[in-house]
Amino acid sequence: MKRIRFTPLFFRRVHKWVGLVLGIQFILWSVSGAMMAFIDMKDVRDQPMIAADPVSVPGLLAPTDIGIGKVESLKLSMADGRPIYEIGESGSVRIVDGLTGDPVVVDEALVRQRAAVIVDAPIRSISLMNKPNLEAREFAGPMWRVDFDDAEGTSAYFAADTGRFLVARGDDWRLWDFFWMLHNMDYADRTSFNHPLIIVVGFGVLFLSGTGFYLLFKSFNRRDFRWLVRRKPSFDKTATAQRT
Amino acid sequence: MKIRWPLFVRRLHKWLALVIGLQVVLWTATGFYMVVIHIDRIHGDHLVRPVERPAVDMASLVAPGTVLAAVPDASEVRSSSLLNRPVWRVTSPGGVALFDAGTGERLGLIGADQAETIARNIYTSDEEVASVSLLQEAPMEMQGRKPPYWQVTFDRWDSPTFYISPESGELISRRHSLWRIFDFAWMLHIMDYDDRSDVNNLLLRTSTWLSVAMALSGAWLLVWAFPRRRKKKKTA
Numbered sequence: 001m002k003r004i005r006f007t008p009l010f011f012r013r014v015h016k017w018v019g020l021v022l023g024i025q026f027i028l029w030s031v032s033g034a035m036m037a038f039i040d041m042k043d044v045r046d047q048p049m050i051a052a053d054p055v056s057v058p059g060l061l062a063p064t065d066i067g068i069g070k071v072e073s074l075k076l077s078m079a080d081g082r083p084i085y086e087i088g089e090s091g092s093v094r095i096v097d098g099l100t101g102d103p104v105v106v107d108e109a110l111v112r113q114r115a116a117v118i119v120d121a122p123i124r125s126i127s128l129m130n131k132p133n134l135e136a137r138e139f140a141g142p143m144w145r146v147d148f149d150d151a152e153g154t155s156a157y158f159a160a161d162t163g164r165f166l167v168a169r170g171d172d173w174r175l176w177d178f179f180w181m182l183h184n185m186d187y188a189d190r191t192s193f194n195h196p197l198i199i200v201v202g203f204g205v206l207f208l209s210g211t212g213f214y215l216l217f218k219s220f221n222r223r224d225f226r227w228l229v230r231r232k233p234s235f236d237k238t239a240t241a242q243r244t
Numbered sequence: 245m246k247i248r249w250p251l252f253v254r255r256l257h258k259w260l261a262l263v264i265g266l267q268v269v270l271w272t273a274t275g276f277y278m279v280v281i282h283i284d285r286i287h288g289d290h291l292v293r294p295v296e297r298p299a300v301d302m303a304s305l306v307a308p309g310t311v312l313a314a315v316p317d318a319s320e321v322r323s324s325s326l327l328n329r330p331v332w333r334v335t336s337p338g339g340v341a342l343f344d345a346g347t348g349e350r351l352g353l354i355g356a357d358q359a360e361t362i363a364r365n366i367y368t369s370d371e372e373v374a375s376v377s378l379l380q381e382a383p384m385e386m387q388g389r390k391p392p393y394w395q396v397t398f399d400r401w402d403s404p405t406f407y408i409s410p411e412s413g414e415l416i417s418r419r420h421s422l423w424r425i426f427d428f429a430w431m432l433h434i435m436d437y438d439d440r441s442d443v444n445n446l447l448l449r450t451s452t453w454l455s456v457a458m459a460l461s462g463a464w465l466l467v468w469a470f471p472r473r474r475k476k477k478k479t480a
Contacts, residue, residue, distance in 0.1 A: 016469045019462055027459045033271075034452035037434075041443050052319035052335075055312055062307035070301040075322040076308045194282045202276045209272040213265050219258050 008218040015211040022204045025185075029205075032182035039179075043172040048118040048156070050165060053078040059099050066101030079163070080113065086162055093161045106163040111144045114158060118165060121150035128160060134177070134190060135169040250468045253461050260458035267435070267451050268458070274429035286426045288418035291404050292366045297323075300330050306348035308332055314350055315341055326351070326413045327361060333412060340411040353410040359394035362413055363406045367398060374399040378410065385419045385427065387441070 004010060019026075055076060060083050063074060073088035076098065083098030095104045104110070108126055115123060124147045132139050135155060142160035147153075152170035159166055177190060184193040185201070261268075284290075300323050308321040315336050323345065324333040330345040342351040354362070360376050374397045382391050386407060393416055394408040402421035409416050431440040435448040 016466070020466055020470070023459070023463050023466065027456070027463060029271075029275075030452060030455040030459045034449070034456050037443060037445075037448045037452050039444075052337075054317045054319055054336075055309075055321065057309055057312050060309045062309060063302040064307070068302050070299050070303075071323075072299055073297060073323050074300065074302070074308065075320065077320040192283075193279050198279045202272070202279045205272050206276055209265075209269045212261060213269045216258075216261055216265050220262070 008215065011211045011214050011218075014207055015215060018204055018208040018211070022201055022208060025201050026205055026208060028182050032179040035179040036176060036183065039172060039176050041176075043170075044176040046170070046172070047168055048165075050118065053081075055083050057083075061098060061101055066096060068096075080110075095162050104163075106144075106158075106160060108144075110163055111146060111158050114163060114165065115146040115148075115156055119146075119148050119150070119154055119156060119168070121148040121154065123147070124149040132157075135173075136167055137189070137191060139166050250465075253464050257458060257461040257465055260454060260461060264451055264454040264458055268455055270432045271455070274433045277429045278426060278433070281422055281426070286423050288404070288420055288423060291368055291418050291420065292406075292415065293368050295325075295366065297325055298328075298330075300345070305330060305345040306332075306343075310348055311343040311350075314343070324412075326354075327358065327365070340409070342412060354394065354408065354413045356394070358413065359408045359410070360396055362408055362415075363394075363396035363398075366406070366415060367404070369398070369400065369404075371398045371400045371404075373397070374403070379407075385424060386417060388439075389416065 055078055063085065066085075068074065068085065068087060071087050071089050072091075073086075075086040075088075076083060077086070078084065079095075084104065085096045085098050087094050087096060095106070096102065097104055108128075112123060112126060115126075126144065126146045128142065128144055130142050132141075132143060133145070136143060136145075136157040139157070139159070143166060144158040144160060144163075146156045146158065148156070152172065153174075154168055154170045156168045157166040158164065181187060181190040184190065185198045186192045186195060308323075311321060311332050311334060312318055315334050315338075317338070318334045318336040320335040322333050322335075324331050324342075326342060331351065332343040332345050334341045334343065343349065344351055356376050356378070360373055363373065363376075376394065376396050379386075379391050379393055379395050382388055383395075385405075386393075389407075392410055394406075394410060396406045396408060398404045404418065404420045406415055407417040407419075408414065427440060431437060434440070434443050434445075435451060436442045436445050
């Protein structure tokens with residue numbers, strides 16, 4: 001086998017071939033990185049303000065009054081102007097009106113009502129999803145999706161069991177998320193950046209940047225920088241040389 | 245004048261690389277670190293065991309409505325536990341307060357001993373606690389989260405550190421060496437050397453487009469980089 005000689009020519013060849021094979025991904029990383037730096041993160045993350053109303057005590061029934069016994073978890077908070085108990089039992093959650101003890105049914109009407117409070121725009125469509133979609137992938141379980149007729153194309157998501165607001169997504173987020181997918185190379189789920197494909201390509205690209213950086217030192221000579229140095233009369237130069 | 249494209253593009257690529265090359269090396273190197281070590285490990289998921297919340301029997305607890313008298317502007321009361329004792333966790337604009345769910349008595353702030361016990365209970369390993377201190381100023385690794393909080397550090401090579409809320413006794417954050425390296429890598433990656441959080445800073449915006457230009461000029465150079473063999477048929 002021929003011994004590899006680490007000459008500039010060798011590094012140039014490595015640079016060329018890695019560039020040929022992985023160059024597309026390097027371009028995609030640069031472009032998606034540039035776009036993510038360009039899109040304002042404040043707009044991407046923007047969420048509607050949810051007021052946390054103080055719980056009103058008058059007329060509130062105790063859990064034992066309404067047949068709540070041994071449970072996994074219990075939460076009391078305000079929703080739709082009423083105190084609501086959120087009861088966690090055998091792995092699922094249900095909600096009960098704290099004033100009457102009646103179960104609260106999370107249906108389209110309730111979700112519409114809650115959506116109207118959060119986003120000030122007409123509702124274009126509303127649907128129940130069995131699984132989260134890409135936009136609500138940080139959450140689990142069935143949920144309601146409410147699409148609004150606003151400039152941002154806002155979609156708001158509400159948990160199907162409690163009717164709780166989960167997250168809102170607009171066009172800024174969607175654009176950002178597309179570039180985030182290009183960046184993390186997780187084309188199906190858009191979430192993971194620790195999968196084998198990105199590790200292998202990332203490792204390969206180290207050779208592109210590494211050899212490129214090395215070649216910088218081989219690609220420039222003094223002539224290239226002549227335009228930077230102001231031409232001085234030659235006697236100046238000799239004078240300084242003599243002095244030092 | 246006729247532009248000699250191969251020469252022009254080569255010079256363009258070379259000069260762009262001179263300006264942005266070091267940052268590209270940093271991007272690829274820090275990017276590689278971030279993809280190689282799984283984000284769950286960076287987050288320190290391996291350091292803590294999930295807190296098991298035992299079932300609570302409402303018959304043996306005071307009603308959550310009764311603790312509201314002490315915190316009139318509370319927006320939420322939820323069942324929780326502190327060192328295996330059932331508590332009502334009350335959230336209000338003023339912060340979080342805990343009440344003994346059996347007696348309805350308000351609990352004070354978490355002390356040093358309690359913070360250490362909580363930390364030991366959730367820690368998945370068995371090293372000794374190296375230090376426990378109540379921080380009044382946010383260290384760099386808490387990214388501006390409002391103090392005070394208990395800082396509990398364990399005696400291990402990667403100095404696992406838990407931050408525990410004195411109000412709720414809950415784990416706010418966990419840090420360890422791999423996280424700290426990740427955070428440094430992230431700083432280099434997004435070029436925000438002050439707060440390590442602004443992904444829209446001007447330096448990054450400029451640098452990334454320079455990188456795009458460098459990458460495109462590099463791709464353009466590939467056109468001439470693999471000389472095709474001269475067609476022999478023609479000359480023959």
